[in-house]
Amino acid sequence: ARLDHLLLVHASAHQPEVWRYVDSERAAKACLDAAEGQAGDHGQQALHVLVGHVHHQTLYYQGAGRGLMPFKPVPGVGIPLPRSRACVATVGSVGQPRDGDPRAMYALYDMSAGRLTFHRVPYDHAAAAQAIRQAGLPEYFAHRLETGR
Numbered sequence: 001a002r003l004d005h006l007l008l009v010h011a012s013a014h015q016p017e018v019w020r021y022v023d024s025e026r027a028a029k030a031c032l033d034a035a036e037g038q039a040g041d042h043g044q045q046a047l048h049v050l051v052g053h054v055h056h057q058t059l060y061y062q063g064a065g066r067g068l069m070p071f072k073p074v075p076g077v078g079i080p081l082p083r084s085r086a087c088v089a090t091v092g093s094v095g096q097p098r099d100g101d102p103r104a105m106y107a108l109y110d111m112s113a114g115r116l117t118f119h120r121v122p123y124d125h126a127a128a129a130q131a132i133r134q135a136g137l138p139e140y141f142a143h144r145l146e147t148g149r
Contacts, residue, residue, distance in 0.1 A: 005046065005083055006109065007035045011053040022051045028060035028068045028088040036086070046086035048116075050109065054090040055098040057105050057118045061087040073118040081109075081116050089116060095128065095145060102148040 001008045012020035012027060014034035022031050035049045046062070057075075060068040062085050073079060081087055092105025103120040110117070129142035 004111070005048055006111075007038075007047060007049045009035075009049060009051055012051065013038065013049060019053065021054050022060075022088060022090050023054055023056065025060060025068050025070055028070075032060075032068065032086055032088050035088075046082075046084055048081055048083075048086070048109075049088045050107070051088060051090045052093070055093045055096055055105075056090055057092040057107070059087060059089045059116070059118075061085060073116075075118055075120040078110070078113075078115040078117040081114050083114060091118070092120075094123075095125075096141075097148045100148045102145060 007013065009016065012022050012031040012034070014020060014027075014030040020027065022028050031049060031051065032047065036047055057073055059071040059073055059079060061071060063069040068088065071079075089107065091107035094104045094106065097103070097105060101120065102125045104123050105118070105120055107116055107118045109115075125145045129145045132142040132145070133139070
C-alpha cells in the first residue's frame with residue numbers, strides 16, 4: 001500500500017511473490033531499489049518502506065555511500081526520518097520473535113512529525129504456547145513463543 005512517501009509491504013518489495021526476508025543491508029537495498037522503481041516520480045521526497053514478515057526490528061537508512069546502513073532501534077525512542085533520506089524499516093512481529101525476547105513488536109510512524117517509534121510489549125505468550133500444544137501443533141512453535149527464538 002502506498003501513502004504519500006510511505007510504502008507498506010508485508011515482505012520485500014523486491015520479488016514479493018517469493019516472500020523474501022529483509023534481514024541484511026543487501027536485502028534492504030534490493031527492497032528499496034525495487035520500491036523506488038515501482039513508485040515512479042515521487043518528487044523531492046525519499047521513499048520510506050515499512051516491512052513486516054521479518055521477526056526483527058531494524059532500520060536501514062541511506063548513508064553517505066550507495067548502500068544502506070543498519071540501525072538497531074531502542075523501544076520507545078522515536079527516530080526522526082527526514083523525507084530527504086530513504087530508508088527501509090522492518091517493524092517486527094506480533095508473535096514468534098527471533099531475538100530471544102518473547103514480547104510482541106510493532107512500530108508507529110507519526111507522519112506529521114516524521115518520526116518512527118519501535119515498541120515491544122508483553123503478551124500472554126504462555127497461554128498462546130499452551131493453545132498451540134492443545135491444538136496438536138509441533139512443539140517447536142510453542143517453544144519459539146516462550147523463548148523468542
